[in-house]
Amino acid sequence: MPADAPGPLTVRSCLSVPGARHRGTLLRAGWLTPYVAETIVRDALRAGPGARLELTVGAGASAADLARVQNRFAWLEAGGIDLHVERDGRAAPRWHDAAA
Secondary structure, eight states, X not given: OOTTSOXXXXXXXXXXXXXXXXXXXXXEEEEOOHHHXXXXXXXXXXXXXXOEEEEEEOTXXXXXXXXXXXXXXXXXXXXXXXXXXXXXXXXXXXXXOTTO
């Protein structure tokens, strides 16, 4: 991977359909791979207009990472899906060397 390539991002998605006959929320979490992005999009399109899709990227995500995620899913808004992308407000985890 080139040095300037964006690193992997973790993402949590929360898809809800207010007022639907079968109300519910679909939650997903993992690395934002092309497969996960496709799955999130498929879920949102199936939910249809009026659905709300909240995407939360890891606390260590940069402003460029946020913009990249926003741009990747922004086209869903044209289909009536309410999109919100944010950075996780919790502190980024600190990994400690077990041998230390």
